[in-house]
Amino acid sequence: MTAILFAIFAGIGAVIRWKANARWGKLGTLILNLAGALGLGLMAGLDGPIVSVLGAAGIGAMTTVSGVAREVHALTSFSKTRGAIYLAGTLVAGVGFAWVGIHWSL
Amino acid sequence: MAIRSMAAVIAAAVTGAASRWAFSSLIGDSCGLLAANVIGCALIGWASSSYKSNWDQAWLTVGLCGSLTSFAGLAVLLGTGLEEQRWAFVLLWGSATIISCGVSFDLGRSVGDTR
Numbered sequence: 001m002t003a004i005l006f007a008i009f010a011g012i013g014a015v016i017r018w019k020a021n022a023r024w025g026k027l028g029t030l031i032l033n034l035a036g037a038l039g040l041g042l043m044a045g046l047d048g049p050i051v052s053v054l055g056a057a058g059i060g061a062m063t064t065v066s067g068v069a070r071e072v073h074a075l076t077s078f079s080k081t082r083g084a085i086y087l088a089g090t091l092v093a094g095v096g097f098a099w100v101g102i103h104w105s106l
Numbered sequence: 107m108a109i110r111s112m113a114a115v116i117a118a119a120v121t122g123a124a125s126r127w128a129f130s131s132l133i134g135d136s137c138g139l140l141a142a143n144v145i146g147c148a149l150i151g152w153a154s155s156s157y158k159s160n161w162d163q164a165w166l167t168v169g170l171c172g173s174l175t176s177f178a179g180l181a182v183l184l185g186t187g188l189e190e191q192r193w194a195f196v197l198l199w200g201s202a203t204i205i206s207c208g209v210s211f212d213l214g215r216s217v218g219d220t221r
Contacts (some may be wrong), residue, residue, distance in 0.1 A: 006124070010116075010119050010120045010122075010123035010173055011115075013123075013173070014118075014119030014123075014168065014173050015119075018115055018169075021168070033178070036178035036181075037178045037185070040181070040182045041182050044186065052127070055178075056123065056130075056179075059178045060123055060178060061122070061123045061176075063178040063179075064146075064171070064172040064175050065146060065147065065175035065180060066146040066147050066149070066171040066172060067175075069147045069150060069207055070150050070151075070154055073211060073215075090177075091181075091200065091204070094180075095184045095185050095188065095200075096185075097185075098181035098184065098186075099185035099189060101182075102189050103189070
């Protein structure tokens with residue numbers, strides 16, 4: 001049952017990211033990455049199948065590092081400053097959101 | 107076509123997420139996540155270097171690479187380090203991830219460019 005839910009949530013997470021990126025571009029990826037960091041941080045106190053299904057599969061598939069790498073590359077080819085700001089902003093804000101989530105964890 | 111693309115993205119996403127989970131189970135949470143992120147960045151670098159159809163872009167970059175890598179996992183790993191005041195770990199692991207993912211992305215692009 002866990003494996004089936006894992007597959008369903010991984011698919012849902014990826015489709016949400018796909019649609020958000022198609023609609024809002026880099027901003028969509030950024031919003032999902034930050035929301036995912038907060039959400040996974042909130043789950044830090046949990047254990048068991050819900051972490052595998054909702055955390056590793058759903059939130060894991062919804063957020064992406066490879067997408068950030070591609071977007072940083074695209075921005076850097078246009079302006080190195082913008083690429084650096086996007087990378088630093090994503091990382092600092094993401095870790096900050098995760099830390100807030102961990103602090104408030106369930 | 108839309109349904110076909112969505113089915114391909116979902117199938118690739120399940121493969122990517124399951125591979126990330128397998129890496130974490132085999133070599134530990136931190137190292138498994140790093141390995142998944144590095145491999146995903148190399149793959150997306152390769153995919154973005156050479157011509158790919160929209161179909162390939164969808165399943166390969168959005169589905170497989172996107173789900174193989176996890177930003178939330180990385181952020182929580184570093185956030186936990188902050189919470190536990192392990193400053194050196196946060197700095198070193200964050201730097202190692204940025205550098206290794208950047209290098210693997212460029213390597214992937216280089217391999218794609220030579221094809």
